[in-house]
Amino acid sequence: xxxxxxxxxxxxxxxxxxxxxxxxxxxxxxxxxxxxxxxxxxxxxxxxxxxxxxxxxxxxxxxxxxxxxxxxxxxxxxxxxxxxxxxxxxxxxxxxxxxxxxxxxxxxxxxx
Amino acid sequence: xxxxxxxxxxxxxxxxxxxxxxxxxxxxxxxxxxxxxxxxxxxxxxxxxxxxxxxxxxxxxxxxxxxxxxxxxxxxxxxxxxxxxxxxxxxxxxxxxxxxxxxxxxxxxxxxxx
Numbered sequence: 210x211x212x213x214x215x216x217x218x219x220x221x222x223x224x225x226x227x228x229x230x231x232x233x234x235x236x237x238x239x240x241x242x243x244x245x246x247x248x249x250x251x252x253x254x255x256x257x258x259x260x261x262x263x264x265x266x267x268x269x270x271x272x273x274x275x276x277x278x279x280x281x282x283x284x285x286x287x288x289x290x291x292x293x294x295x296x297x298x299x300x301x302x303x304x305x306x307x308x309x310x311x312x313x314x315x316x317x318x319x320x321x
Numbered sequence: 322x323x324x325x326x327x328x329x330x331x332x333x334x335x336x337x338x339x340x341x342x343x344x345x346x347x348x349x350x351x352x353x354x355x356x357x358x359x360x361x362x363x364x365x366x367x368x369x370x371x372x373x374x375x376x377x378x379x380x381x382x383x384x385x386x387x388x389x390x391x392x393x394x395x396x397x398x399x400x401x402x403x404x405x406x407x408x409x410x411x412x413x414x415x416x417x418x419x420x421x422x423x424x425x426x427x428x429x430x431x432x433x434x435x
Binding site for chain 2: 213244249250251252254257267299301308309310311312313314315317
């Protein structure tokens with residue numbers, strides 16, 4: 210069964226910590242995405258990557274960075290976690306072009 | 322501007338009743354349209370998609386959606402709802418504008434009563 214795996218379901222971090230969220234897909238997809246999901250706001254795109262070592266800013270990139278050194282792995286980095294980054298983070302992947310996404314199960318991050 | 326509107330924040334239907342979830346979009350080119358479902362604490366799962374051709378598309382779990390270009394709508398329907406359909410539903414639009422980025426609506430939460 211093909212899947213997108215996010216390394217943690219729940220994380221609690223302290224303000225100012227550097228946080229790494231990992232995402233791995235086993236479908237050989239070119240495109241990978243990071244979204245955050247907040248009640249009433251739907252999904253907002255943070256960063257995406259069309260291929261290895263490529264990255265593009267989404268709609269809300271401030272306070273985040275990403276890394277894609279291998280095709281299957283796309284990491285989201287919170288450089289200095291803040292309480293307003295408490296959220297559900299969803300990773301997704303898809304083949305190149307206009308296709309639907311395959312999502313991971315999400316990481317619920319709480320910053321205290 | 323590209324956008325997706327789901328007018329209903331939440332909907333309650335009785336088990337066995339029919340369901341229609343509304344979705345309107347604004348997109349400057351030919352849209353690719355999607356519906357996703359999210360169970361509590363889970364990621365999103367693709368229900369169905371429309372790219373071209375027949376405007377009535379069938380998806381998984383007995384869902385269907387109809388693309389109406391004149392109304393800029395892509396409503397999701399199911400003839401008979403089951404208690405397991407209780408979840409949040411997201412409409413999304415993408416296309417070859419902006420590098421196939423997908424824009425999501427805010428979601429509609431479906432409650433099913435016995």
